[in-house]
Amino acid sequence: MIPDHLKYTAQHEWALITETGTVRFGITDHAQDALGDIVFVTLPEPGSTLTAGEACGEIESTKSVAEIYAPVTGEVVLRNDVVETSPESINADPYGGGWLAEVTPADVGAIEALLSAAEYEALIAE
Numbered sequence: 376m377i378p379d380h381l382k383y384t385a386q387h388e389w390a391l392i393t394e395t396g397t398v399r400f401g402i403t404d405h406a407q408d409a410l411g412d413i414v415f416v417t418l419p420e421p422g423s424t425l426t427a428g429e430a431c432g433e434i435e436s437t438k439s440v441a442e443i444y445a446p447v448t449g450e451v452v453l454r455n456d457v458v459e460t461s462p463e464s465i466n467a468d469p470y471g472g473g474w475l476a477e478v479t480p481a482d483v484g485a486i487e488a489l490l491s492a493a494e495y496e497a498l499i500a501e
Contacts, residue, residue, distance in 0.1 A: 376404075377403070377404070377405075377492045377495055377496050378470055378492065379492045381470065381492065382446070382486050382487075382489035382490060382491065383403065383489055383490040383491075383492065383494070383495035383498075384428075384444060384446050384489055384490065385490065385498060386428075386442075386444040387402055387403045387405055387406035387409075387499075388400050388401065388402055388403065388406075388443070388444055388445075388446045389401055389402070389403050389446075389469075389470065390446040390447065390486055390489055392483075392486055393477065396479070396480075396483065397452055397453070397477040397478060397479055397480075398446065398447050398449065398477065398478045398479075398480050398486055399474050399476070399477045400445075400446045400447075400474065400475055400476060400477075400478070401465070401469055401470065401473055401474040401475045402434065402443065402465065402469055402473075402475070403469060403470075403495070404469050404470065405499050406441070406469075407465050407466050407469045407473070410434060410436040410438060410439065410441060411436045411437050411438040412436055412437045412463065412466060413434055413435070413436045413462045413463060413465045413466050414435055414436060414437060414462055414463075415433075415434075415435035415462055416432065416433070416434050416435070416458050416459050416462045416465070416475070417432045417433045417434075417459075418431075418432045418443075418454045418455070418456075418458070418459060418475055418476055419431040419432055419445075419451045419454065419476055420451060420454070421451050421452060421453060421454060422450065422451065423450070423451050424448075424449070424450050424451075425445035425447075425448060425449060425450075425451060425478055426445060426448050427445055427446065427447050427448045427485060428444055428445065429444065429445055430442040430443065430444055430445075431443055431444065431445045431451075431476075432475065432476075434462075434465070443475060445478070446486070446489060447478060447480045447481075447482070447485045447486055447489075448480065448481045448482065448485065449478035449479050449480040449481045450478060450479050450481075451476055451477070451478055452477050452478065452479050453476065453477040454475065454476045454477075455472075455473075455474050455475055455476065457472065458473060458474075458475060
């Protein structure tokens with residue numbers, strides 16, 4: 376199931392505006408399912424600047440290595456260190472405990488340009 380309250384990228388990341396105005400993001404259930412058992416994650420460092428659509432980390436699974444792409448441009452303010460020590464948490468809960476990082480967006484409206492749940496569902500159905 377694809378949560379309606381999130382926004383999505385064509386590269387299979389989800390994004391959520393938090394109560395504090397940051398953008399929390401992770402990979403979708405579709406992405407973690409395609410990757411298989413996740414064994415290693417590299418996340419962006421707090422203080423680093425991300426550019427929307429550009430690689431900002433990697434996820435390694437028993438099948439392959441995939442890039443993590445920034446859903447919005449901004450500064451990393453928080454990362455989920457739990458997924459680095461327990462990368463399987465991404466498989467178990469990609470939309471909850473398996474989140475990757477939070478960014479202070481350079482443009483708060485940029486998240487509105489991302490895909491809706493319905494648009495993402497159509498994309499992965501192709």
